[in-house]
Amino acid sequence: MAEAVVVTGIGVISPLNPDGDRERFWASLCAGETGVGQIRSFDASAYPCRVAAEVDRGALREAGAEIEPALNMAEAAFHLALEHAGTRAHGGDPGRAGVIVGTVLGGTHRAERYLRAKKTDADEMAKGLDQYPLRAIAAHLARSVGFSGPVLTVSTACASGTDAIGIGYRKIASGSADVIVAGGADAICEFSFSGFCALKVLTPDTVRPFSRNRRGLALGEGAAFLVLERETTAAHRGAAPLGRIAGYASRSDAVHLTAPHREGRGLAAAAVAALRDGECRPDEIEYVSAHGTGTLYNDWMETKAIRVSLGDHARAVPISSVKGALGHPFGAAGAMEAAVCLLAIRDGIVPPTVNFEERDPECDLDYVPNVARRMSVRTALSISAGFGGQNAALLIRGVA
């Protein structure tokens, strides 16, 4: 019999809360604030688009110049999640506690520095290069708390954070772990900015998910982690669960490297499979946290996928995207959005889709435009999509 998997801790570092204040993150999202602004972390003056949602790295706890920014943010969010769960380190068998990190770029800042210095400064080249491999984040976090169970790095483009949590959920549900801290982390760098700029998917001004006049996405950055535990383990130590991960699925579009399937085939299949995994009817879903990047094709595709997966109920369910507030933090996106679902369930409030200015006839669902909505949320669906036709969905329920 599968073990129930509860969430007992949330840690988030985002442009809205660089200090890690979780309640400020949530209040800012619900107030419709945005972290998108002019890029400060590198000189973007040569690029046609110059906005992103950056974390004020000076405000990071224990900020260190020699720590790779994604690792720095991951470390902060990871420990905040453990603190929130009421434990700095797992008190049980460390062999049954693990870390799963979703990341796309890992320590690419270090690779940038290495390549920049290659021709000029041999000593500078190797500094911190050991923080470059994608797996360095998970390894560092696990070592820092002595976890010796599953330590994995998942890289499934913009679905990485969702897949990391989903895999963690499965490991606990199947009985192969008691505690998994799962989430994602990524930091903005010129490497990724230049690529998305070349693909012409970046907005020149602001992010307007699902709005007819949307012009593209803005890069974001940050880290988010959830502490997942066996329900019995959490109960044994008296922890108060914030909710349950009740279902998960991943599916591939199998059509294109950078463009989504026009009808949202893979995302719909992932959502349907996650509902089936959680034995959940479509009409039980009371909130959908959308991927909602603000690109033309994603928002069309996603609307169709929600219609297919939820059927007639799609028109009744509130859907919102936090990308207008947070930008797109790649590997951290799915983890931040899972945190949003849990906080929506906790407080009975759904955050808005900011910058929603004009209805798109092909995006005809309820996107909670601009103003948060008070309502009871017991069951939420968080969906993610990414390059390579990656799709993932998490079913999140409140605790009775």
Next chain:
Amino acid sequence: MTLPVRLSGIGISSSTDKGPRVVGAGSRLATALSVLPQGGSPVRLFHPIEEMALLAAYDALSVAGVPLPVGGDGIGIALGVDEGIDGIKARYYQGVLSDGPLGASPMAFPFTTPNTIAARISILLDLRGESLTVCGGNLSGAQAIGLAMETLREGRSDGVLAGGATSVEQEFLDALCHVRRPDGGQPRGGACLLFLEPQVSAGKADGMAALIGYAEGFGKDDIRDAIQCCLEDASLFPEQIGSVRVASVRDSCLLSEALRQVGVNTPIVRSPASNLYSTSFPAAVAEAVAPSANGTPGAILVVGTDCLAGASAALIQVGGRQ
């Protein structure tokens, strides 16, 4: 006891020519692609790692008797890719450093994300099931096999292509030298994919072998923990191990000590593919079940370690021999 997983197809491919190219008529890959939805139209390959991975995937599915193109979402992929894209990333960013925004290639950029290789396989073979890419250094391929086994044991998939793809390029070798971990080898590449199915649903063929246990370890006693947990996963005693095959090892003494502590006292064979990083573990599994492998009775233990993550993995498999 947890359910075994059936290994019913293996595909192995090694590095060929370099650079972008269009697959020409008569090539092995063109033959493979002719059965696919593209109908044999030219497929532009950006990097040799795509060709290696595609050939390995095609062979594994063909050997398993899976009709191509696959279609539907019953079959997925779990791929370990770590260092395989470092050369692409380095060349992409060197373009930006040289020419600014104009040097950013929209063709190259999508290939800088690790999941691109799994995506290319999914697109060309029409695999719409789960798609997971893991990055665990030398253990990437092992971790992919582990995820596939979990998925199959829980009945979430009809089959999974699992394994690793590697492209060791000069940029990667240079970087290793700068962090004082010289590889000592030449640029090389390879891919190895296994087609795994749930034991119960594979009645159409006997399969090549059964994967009966898998585990990972991390930290101080990672190798010992992985072997011990793997034995428990398979419900085997140490004396039931017939041989040990080493996929990659950071310290031979630690491995020997871990085996001694667990009580495994059998011959150790070092895999010739141990220098293939993400591919090393699945390649060692493939070697172990090959007809030419030493037919020692008993289960075969495959062990791999990674120097950076400090983790290790172990897998036990048995073929027709007992």
